[in-house]
Amino acid sequence: MELIRPNTRFDFIGKKKFTIWVSTIALLLSLGSIFLHKGLKYGVDFAGGILIQIKFSQAVDISQVRNAMEAMGSKDAMVQKFGGENEFLIRVEKTGEDLEGMSKKIQASLQERFKDKTLEIRRVEVVGPKVGKDLKTKALWAVGLSFAAILVFVAWRFKQVSYGLGGIAALVHDIIVTYGAISIAGLEYSLSLMAVILTIIGFSINDTIVIFDRVRENVKKMRKENLETIFNVSINETLGRTILTSGTVMMVVLILFFFGGPVIHDFALTLIVGLISGTYSTIYVASPVVLLWNKHFTRKKKR
Amino acid sequence: MLRNLKWRLIFYAAVTVFAVLLFLPTLTPELPAWFYKIIPTEKVHLGLDLQGGMHLILEVQAEKAVESYVERVKNNLRDDLRDKAVPVGKLEREKSNQIVLEVSGEKGKWEKILSQRYGFMQELSSTALDKGIWRVVLVLDSRQAEQIRKGAIDQALETIRNRIDQFGVAEPEITLQGTDRILIQLPGIKDPQRAIDLIGRTALLEFKLVDEEGNLDEALKGNPPEGSIILYQRQVDPKTGGVKKTPFLLKEKTLMTGEVLKDARVTIDTQFNEPYVALEFDDIGAKLFEQITGANVKKRLAIILDDHVYSAPVIQERIAGGRAQITGRFDMKEAGDLAIVLRAGALPAPVKILEQRSVGPSLGQDSIRKGVISTLVSAAMVALFMIFYYRVSGAIADIALILNILFVMGTLAIFRATLTLPGIAGLVLSIGMAVDANILIHERIKEELRWGKTVRAAIDEGYRRAFITILDSNLTTLFAALFLYQFGTGPVKGFAVTLSIGLLANIFTAVYVTRWAFDFLTLKVKVKKLSI
Numbered sequence: 001m002e003l004i005r006p007n008t009r010f011d012f013i014g015k016k017k018f019t020i021w022v023s024t025i026a027l028l029l030s031l032g033s034i035f036l037h038k039g040l041k042y043g044v045d046f047a048g049g050i051l052i053q054i055k056f057s058q059a060v061d062i063s064q065v066r067n068a069m070e071a072m073g074s075k076d077a078m079v080q081k082f083g084g085e086n087e088f089l090i091r092v093e094k095t096g097e098d099l100e101g102m103s104k105k106i107q108a109s110l111q112e113r114f115k116d117k118t119l120e121i122r123r124v125e126v127v128g129p130k131v132g133k134d135l136k137t138k139a140l141w142a143v144g145l146s147f148a149a150i151l152v153f154v155a156w157r158f159k160q161v162s163y164g165l166g167g168i169a170a171l172v173h174d175i176i177v178t179y180g181a182i183s184i185a186g187l188e189y190s191l192s193l194m195a196v197i198l199t200i201i202g203f204s205i206n207d208t209i210v211i212f213d214r215v216r217e218n219v220k221k222m223r224k225e226n227l228e229t230i231f232n233v234s235i236n237e238t239l240g241r242t243i244l245t246s247g248t249v250m251m252v253v254l255i256l257f258f259f260g261g262p263v264i265h266d267f268a269l270t271l272i273v274g275l276i277s278g279t280y281s282t283i284y285v286a287s288p289v290v291l292l293w294n295k296h297f298t299r300k301k302k303r
Numbered sequence: 304m305l306r307n308l309k310w311r312l313i314f315y316a317a318v319t320v321f322a323v324l325l326f327l328p329t330l331t332p333e334l335p336a337w338f339y340k341i342i343p344t345e346k347v348h349l350g351l352d353l354q355g356g357m358h359l360i361l362e363v364q365a366e367k368a369v370e371s372y373v374e375r376v377k378n379n380l381r382d383d384l385r386d387k388a389v390p391v392g393k394l395e396r397e398k399s400n401q402i403v404l405e406v407s408g409e410k411g412k413w414e415k416i417l418s419q420r421y422g423f424m425q426e427l428s429s430t431a432l433d434k435g436i437w438r439v440v441l442v443l444d445s446r447q448a449e450q451i452r453k454g455a456i457d458q459a460l461e462t463i464r465n466r467i468d469q470f471g472v473a474e475p476e477i478t479l480q481g482t483d484r485i486l487i488q489l490p491g492i493k494d495p496q497r498a499i500d501l502i503g504r505t506a507l508l509e510f511k512l513v514d515e516e517g518n519l520d521e522a523l524k525g526n527p528p529e530g531s532i533i534l535y536q537r538q539v540d541p542k543t544g545g546v547k548k549t550p551f552l553l554k555e556k557t558l559m560t561g562e563v564l565k566d567a568r569v570t571i572d573t574q575f576n577e578p579y580v581a582l583e584f585d586d587i588g589a590k591l592f593e594q595i596t597g598a599n600v601k602k603r604l605a606i607i608l609d610d611h612v613y614s615a616p617v618i619q620e621r622i623a624g625g626r627a628q629i630t631g632r633f634d635m636k637e638a639g640d641l642a643i644v645l646r647a648g649a650l651p652a653p654v655k656i657l658e659q660r661s662v663g664p665s666l667g668q669d670s671i672r673k674g675v676i677s678t679l680v681s682a683a684m685v686a687l688f689m690i691f692y693y694r695v696s697g698a699i700a701d702i703a704l705i706l707n708i709l710f711v712m713g714t715l716a717i718f719r720a721t722l723t724l725p726g727i728a729g730l731v732l733s734i735g736m737a738v739d740a741n742i743l744i745h746e747r748i749k750e751e752l753r754w755g756k757t758v759r760a761a762i763d764e765g766y767r768r769a770f771i772t773i774l775d776s777n778l779t780t781l782f783a784a785l786f787l788y789q790f791g792t793g794p795v796k797g798f799a800v801t802l803s804i805g806l807l808a809n810i811f812t813a814v815y816v817t818r819w820a821f822d823f824l825t826l827k828v829k830v831k832k833l834s835i
């Protein structure tokens with residue numbers, strides 16, 4: 001079975017004048033949204049605070065829970081519906097000293113207020129501000145250093161700095177776009193979304209390397225052609241694989257999105273955006289960066 | 304080549320069987336006894352986000368241990384100076400590690416006491432005030448302070464371990480994180496709040512004399528007599544739930560602490576049918592207690608736990624035998640927990656809860672069920688698609704994927720790794736890359752066939768070319784993962800571990816194991832046309 005006919009020659013690279021606008025607009029929208037919202041909406045994991053998930057076995061309206069929280073003087077508590085029926089998330093974004101005591105108080109007064117109903121406290125998360133901040137800075141460092149590792153390794157394997165730079169440019173593009181999507185969709189940046197970002201980094205660099213690899217092979221075969229043509233040929237030759245791999249992964253993520261339940265929902269949504277961006281960025285970010293670099297900074301040898 | 308084929312099969316089969324054996328204990332606890340003798344029985348643990356349970360990060364406030372040490376030194380110093388008849392005025396602790404005192408009288412005399420008995424307190428400054436009074440500032444030797452801090456953290460870890468052991472939790476995990484943080488994982492725990500109270504309680508038991516001469520009313524106004532303090536007794540009225548606080552004026556000096564306890568257990572008072580905690584001291588404690596009670600007959604001795612007075616009975620006579628009791632209006636559970644913390648010992652310094660997460664068992668099951676179902680559905684879809692698109696070769700790829708998952712699970716089991724949500728993300732990424740590796744190989748073989756190569760040659764060339772690509776992409780990702788592991792914290796590390804193991808397994812299964820299948824088809828079955 002063949003998805004893509006041999007000798008297919010789409011002029012991918014030729015569209016780069018158009019796609020540069022696509023990328024620019026996507027990046028501006030993302031950064032704009034993040035800027036307008038004054039940064040990402042950090043969840044309890046990163047910002048610190050209290051999160052309590054409760055479930056009633058009888059019908060309870062959200063306003064009743066809100067009233068209960070107000071009655072106990074917790075005005076900054078946010079209550080929202082979560083997943084199935086009669087299940088709620090209560091969030092307090094306070095980073096004061098005695099979070100633990102406050103969480104205890106909230107739980108006790110909820111139990112007291114809804115005495116006549118069966119209330120199950122399903123999840124409690126209390127994160128001090130220090131821990132969240134630590135996690136943020138350490139994760140940032142880890143990702144930054146791993147980017148440096150990728151840059152060096154790819155540059156070494158492909159014997160040219162430009163390939164390393166192209167790969168990293170694509171990664172930065174994907175991360176910004178994904179954060180932008182998180183911001184535009186109003187999702188809360190939590191631990192599981194951080195895991196998505198890490199996954200997208202892995203997927204995107206993998207996708208980039210597959211095409212770079214083909215370029216490296218074709219550079220040897222097609223000595224007379226210019227690099228732009230070689231990139232185009234290489235992208236076309238690996239197109240079948242790109243569609244199959246991205247398609248399979250997308251299928252999995254879509255299943256997670258529709259059937260994975262509320263916990264996985266945000267996770268899958270973010271992953272969908274990241275996968276599209278990761279596939280796109282190989283062709284329209286990583287490749288143009290290599291081409292531009294070689295045009296301006298590398299001495300033309302044979303070509 | 305054919306012989307070679309046989310040995311490769313044996314090798315791969317052996318690795319597979321080994322991986323299955325390693326992974327078996329995770330799947331079922333009911334394995335025959337002989338099994339445990341030959342195979343490591345480590346399991347893959349489910350993280351608390353999947354299984355339910357509690358996760359705590361505590362910070363040991365080690366500076367407080369230094370503070371209370373200096374506080375004790377200060378009290379001893381006061382007694383010493385008084386014994387030697389050195390007039391002492393102000394005597395206070397400043398910051399956590401300094402003592403400020405004002406002494407008068409012969410300079411040589413108090414200087415000798417300080418240098419001989421308090422050598423570990425360095426003199427920071429001494430200034431002559433008027434009328435022959437000297438103001439001396441002492442600071443605790445920094446090495447000594449460091450040792451106290453470190454000792455406090457070690458002891459806190461040990462104490463918490465003891466408490467959790469006695470509380471009875473299956474497979475708890477208690478580890479030091481960084482320099483002063485303790486990470487505690489309690490899977491499957493039902494009552495997180497109770498566990499927090501038990502773990503986080505300082506449980507410092509102290510015996511102090513009640514200051515009978517001092518004026519309590521005057522002290523409550525803010526002028527307690529020198530060397531005395533006010534502590535409260537809290538009594539909860541069981542009917543109204545109201546809290547009554549009774550102040551006590553106590554001598555600041557602690558006569559005895561819970562360090563000398565040998566045992567603490569719950570006993571029921573036969574008269575009032577109320578539980579109380581019976582204490583038993585060790586030999587040193589028993590002697591000390593006898594001395595203290597002997598010297599203070601008809602005075603009141605307060606029993607204090609974490610700065611709350613529990614009771615202050617009048618000492619009727621010298622008490623030998625080393626027994627005492629803590630009464631209060633406990634219910635059975637409270638009394639039981641109190642006995643546990645007393646037996647396990649006091650925390651040398653208070654702990655602060657930096658992070659607490661608890662997931663109820665039902666939520667854990669919910670997320671597992673939904674996660675498992677959607678994972679199975681998507682795995683089945685991918686497998687079916689591979690067979691639909693690549694036919695026999697697709698089936699080979701599917702087998703390789705199953706082996707991949709088995710190897711990863713087996714390896715995770717040896718490392719006793721804990722599978723969390725980010726960990727699963729790493730696993731999913733590595734499986735995605737495994738699918739990609741198979742697709743890369745197959746597409747390449749098809750390409751080579753299209754260029755007119757024979758089946759054998761196409762397979763050889765396809766693998767050779769695809770191998771470079773797979774190696775490059777997997778190694779790049781592996782390097783990135785190693786950096787994430789090295790510099791990341793908990794969740795980032797979890798992601799990096801499963802990803803790295805997955806990538807290594809991937810190179811093995813996608814490149815070598817499937818190659819065997821293709822070689823088998825061409826060399827042994829001698830297919831003329833490849834089903835790909």
